[in-house]
Amino acid sequence: MEWFLANTGMILERGGQHLVLALVPMVLGLVISIPLAQLARRNGALRSAVLTASSLLYTIPSLALFIILPTILGTRILDPLNVVVALTIYAVALLVRAALDAFDSVDADVSQAAQAMGFKPLARFLQVDLPLSLPVMFAGLRVVSVSNISLVSVAALLGVGNLGMLFTDGLQRDFVTEVVVGIVAILVLALVMDAILVLLERVLTPWERAGGRRDHAADHGPHPAGEPATSMAGEAA
């Protein structure tokens, strides 16, 4: 505790670096995967190509990718850009799948009704399909957020600054407190991010609270009656 208080400044700085390294790839991944999923939905060959490529890239362990990327990008091994690119690749791999599932989860009747009411394609996408796909989309985002925050710490092994440095430093100095503080800090970061995403989802999908929840769960089949699974996981993760 004393160590924690004496080093708050350093921990906050590392935490800031950590957050940036985790968040930027998540946003980039979202921006890339939504249009990609839309394209893939229209083209069967592209769809299977995207799914194959994403699961292949996702299979590559992060530590290996952090080292392989500099050769491809021409960056130095310490460059945080490697981490951002690697995590963006993972984020796209997860989110493109989530986005495809999310758009598939939108009731085709609703989509067609919107078209019949005169929505142009872009307006229909932005005002009908996208909002209705948010619950499944957010489930994907929450997975990416937790996994990114945990993965960033691996980059500390190569000397890229973030909370993972507390682990490498703690090992070198044989100092358990520092490692524990690092673990707790990363857990707190993951928890706060997850809470923010849950909150954001609630704000963006007001109809889910107005009894729509049950219908939605029913659409997805026999998962035991809707309620606690989602909310519990949220509080815990």
Place this chain on the structure above:
Amino acid sequence: MSNVFSDTFAWLADPLHWSGSMGIPVRLAEHLQYTGLVMLIATAIAVPVGLFVGHTGRGRVAVVALAGALRALPTLGLLILFVLLAGIGLMPPIWALVILTVPPLLAGTYAGISSVDRNVVDAARAMGMTELQVLFRAELPNALTVMFGGFRTGVLQVIATVSVVAYINLGGLGRYLFDGLVLSDFPQMLGGSLLIAVLAIAVDLVLSLFQRLFLTQGASKLSYHGQQAAVDLTDPVVAETVVQGGKS
């Protein structure tokens, strides 16, 4: 930049690196050995618990919460904590890896069992099967595909994390990354990374082949074609298993 590639190729092609106690075959064997050991222990813990929870529905909330919380634990931090507390040696990092691997296996088993059509379970019960028979003859066979998905995720996660284990003085292919880092020997680092990437992809390929050959046979796949879609994708733990999460 081009000479990095040729240097790496030269490193990989050098016969010296393919023999001896620090050679690639030995490191590869170590890597697979650690992975196998972790998977063995983790499966022995996760599958029985997952079957119990999936079948009875008891402790479902606790399992989902636990799986979510453990997923947020940083791999590296846990590994180092175990080493500092329990000392260097084979088992401390292995236990840390087990703790990280149980959640995807548990979630996969639980998701598999609960994705089985309730009508099938009721029919089995109506035919007079005992609870154990219902579990092993009706639920388990129908859940295998989803369960195996969790297992695949777990294996890949362990292969990735075992590369990190080299940082705390164990073997495995990760050795090349850290030895290379200390010596600023980039071809060695890159060569090791490529080996790890190829290993992960090859193992995933073998597992998916296994899945295709042995797990999709029989009528179950045909009659419950919508099984995957029947899983609730808005549940992060389930969604993660389905979209192949659990990354390190």
